[in-house]
Amino acid sequence: MSISVIQGVLRIPAAQDKIRQKGIEKPGFPENYTLIDVETTGLSPYRDRITEMGGLKVRHGEVVATFSELVKFPDSNKVPTFITKLNGIDEAAIEEKGLPVQEAIKKYREFIGSDPIVGYNVNFDLNFVYDLAEKYHLTVLNNDYVDVYRLARSFYPQERHNRLLDCMHRMNIAENQEHRGLDDCLDTKKVFDEFHKLFKQEHMLRAQEAVKTLDLTSEWPDIVKQTQAFHSPFIHKKVVIAGDLDLDEYELTNVVKNLGGFIQEEVGLDTDYVLVGDHDFFRTDVTELNKARALKKQGQNIRTWSESFFLNVLDNWARS
Structure with missing residues (x-):
């Protein structure tokens, strides 16, 4: 059995079912897509929860629908203090306005549909959404996707940091990032649209070449x-x-x-x-x-x- 990475996806014969069956990253600028962003209580989809889901449905480059829901869980909706300071989401807001998680993920999965997905450092969001969709027996989230963070690193290879906020500053989009689902989706689209205008062939080739294809088992130079x-x-x-x-x-x-x-x-x-x-x-x-x-x-x-x-x-x- 060999262990490899092909177009950014881990391939392990006989153990493929142990990993999330997500789609393939395809750097580019699709005309039609769904852009997603989720806010969470932490970094681990195993330990932490989604607090908010945001999304944009884009057709021919224009937003035709939006999605924004706080997410309420049946057991606990506590939010770490540092997260509340970052984005203003707290337990009281979730309890008052949140959509029950099973209903929220069903609506979100239907909103995404079969579209290519766009997002900033989007693999993070995909892990949380994938696991919730799987938990509630919804259609597997295996849509192919574009990571705007990958595009940013290709366009600004000399920069040490390429966070969404960094790109927003460089493009004079905004001084601050809200760290809220729908707001971050709107800001990400602005950055994505700017890259679409500015990208040259060299930038796209750099982004495409950065998607890993490797044999992990043979000795590397x-x-x-x-x-x-x-x-x-x-x-x-x-x-x-x-x-x-x-x-x-x-x-x-x-x-x-x-x-x-x-x-x-x-x-x-x-x-x-x-x-x-x-x-x-x-x-x-x-x-x-x-x-x-x-x-x-x-x-x-x-x-x-x-x-x-x-x-x-x-x-x-x-x-x-």
Whole structure:
């Protein structure tokens, strides 16, 4: 079994069902699309919640419909203080105005339909929306997409930061970013439209070439490691593989090494990650997993990842 990235998508025969079946990133400027942005309580779709969904339906470059809903969950709608300070969304607003999550995601998924999706750092939004759509048994969110952040990095390769706000400043669009779903959609469209006017062939080629296609298991030359492993989740990390995984351990070892990590035989005081098979994650008889749990209780910053979680982390890197 080989592990590869093809056009930004992680490909793993016999384990493909462990990762989100999202669409393919296709840098470009479609005339018809849906632009999305979600606000959340944090960065992890596994731990955090969507608080607001925003969207624009665009036809021939013009907005023909908008979507804006706060999202209310049945158990908890608490919002971290720093998030409320950022965008003004708090628990009271969600409880008063929020649409129940099942209704909200159904409406949002229908609004997106089969359109190409556009967004800023849009893989982040896709993960949250994909997981909610899957939870409520809706149509799989496998639409192809355009990441405006990719376009920004292509157009401004010399800049260290290319956040949405950075582009808004450079293009004299606005001084501040609202960090609200619909407002950010409108600002993203303005940036997207400006890029459409300004892009030359060299910019588009740079963006298209930045979408990864790589064999992750064969040994990379040093120059490839330097360029591809820079934003890797494993750069300078020490990793222990434990339990029974569906992935071939030799190939998995090469993946970690190519991405700047180090494989350890046993869990120690300097271990960063322990990777275990999905069926092993809650077992109590896996020696290295038990060591990791004990060190975590003692305050060590060591993480235990199931195989599925690891593969989705890897897929996010592949799409970055």
